[in-house]
Amino acid sequence: MSLGPMEIVLVLVVVLLIFGAKKLPQIGKDLGAGLREFKNSGRELMHSADQPSDQRREE
Template identity: 45%
Template structure:
């Protein structure tokens, strides 16, 4: 999905986000997105570990 965007498309998205949200709000949004992504990765890793433990039993 994201492989079709390319560098010009990514720059356009970033410029639009900067215009819409403003320079003060953008770092907060990025931080929140990063935290959400980190929590999602942790949850999926926990589920995968639980699945591996169930298969061992």
Template identity: 45%
Template sequence: MFSSIGPTGIILLAIVALLLFGPKKLPELGRAVGRTVKEFKDGTKELMSDEDDDQKHTQYDVNKTEAQKVEASSK
């Protein structure tokens, strides 16, 4: 993510943020950003697991239908 900025750019951004927000507000902003990123990651993991569950159920339904067709054709 920050590989294109470089260490000098990151230091410059940190200094600008410190000047804009001050030393008291900066930790609060960092915590807020951290919580936001954590919630975003949790939400995406939940969506991915829901999608995986849906795919598993769909595959189960397909297998069940195929088994019923094979059973019906053997009678």
């Protein structure tokens, strides 16, 4: 399922109405930080899965 331009605009308007214009920058920062942390955790998990199990025990 993909969102078209009208759906995205509708979601943004609803978010603006719910949270207000003053909260949007902080919400964006928090969302970006959360996504960044999620990606970093995924990379760490993939890195640890690539290592043999005996090397993981030494760390």
